[in-house]
Amino acid sequence: METLIIILSLVVDSFVTCIGYSAMNIKIPLKYIFIINIISILILSTSIFSGNYIESFLPSYITKTFSFLIFFIIGIYKLFEGIFKKFFSKFLNREKPLTIKIFDFKFAFQVYIDEIKADFDKSKQISLKESIYLALALSLDSFAVGLGISFLKINSYLFIMLCFVFGVVSFVLGSFIGKKFINKSNIDLSWLAGICLLLVAFMKL
Template sequence: MFSLIILAMALSLDSFGVGLTYGMRKIKIPWLSLAFIGLCSGLSILIAMSVGATIAQVISVSVAETIGALILIIIGAWALIETYRPRKEPVQRLQKQDIDFTIKMFGYVIHILRDPAKADMDSSGTVTGREALLLGLALSLDAFGAGIAAALMGFSPIGLALMVAFLSALFVSLGMVGGYRLAHVKWVKRLSFLPGLLLILIGLLKL
């Protein structure tokens, strides 16, 4: 149970970082949008763990757990690399009218993964409707691989999905509050390494 809670927190900490970003930039996310973001995150974990459970049926339990742990370590290491890698602005920024919810929508989701503030497409200062969908998809894609790994390690799909759904919405909300109050505190921005570090630690403990 303790490992389940820690894993759910690790998968949801990115949401806290998103909330901090919005809080610092005074962007608001209504409660309905928060619930939608949590739902997207929970469903993504459930789907990912279903894929992982299917894979686990064709390999032994010990091998599945080892593979799952290694995947978590790799994802955590990649997250740490992304945290400290210099980011380049795209040459041409996507505009709201360019998005047609097919290939361009996926491209915009990837942009949001790099810069969460881009979810506020109309620069209204509030993330609602389609913008909440894009943000939810971005956060969901970010944790999909870890969901497969969690299933291989034998975690409960329903339990983890519910916990991630709740914590994702909660952490975005707490992050926004923290962002409003700590916008000028430089060390807060340096905590973005925590999700990757936690995933690595969980993977090492499961080896």
């Protein structure tokens, strides 16, 4: 049960982002959906296996405490993420044209605050470079959550595989719903991920 709850918390942002993209007629080609999810899985896997290595040196009561704190802190943040993003968005110059470099921190931050910014060339279709930035923006939570997962008694390989499958499905389903039923792009369900992570945190007490 907790495995599915954690997966839901990780894919909800992708789902909502794709709804917003489709509502604005921005297309993410299927090959880039796979690339985005591969990057996300690589980040998540790095975090999980790093945590597994760290866990081997620590007593169980410490890893249990770390796991609770990680899920609790990220859960609280996700509950109020919409508010934080609105606050930071006030400091972004929305009129200035965006440029993209090999790694542009400002652009990456803008994509994190507003995922629609990933379509920086206004082409209405996400390119390879844009998909990489979008993947990084959507994977910020995954690294921290991955550490928390590594301290749980969960099959890491099965979890990673399920995250990839659910991730791809969330993109496809979100795109379909956005295209057929939604006519606005400012939907915020980050609080749902927060509730999921807080639920997992208190389940481990």
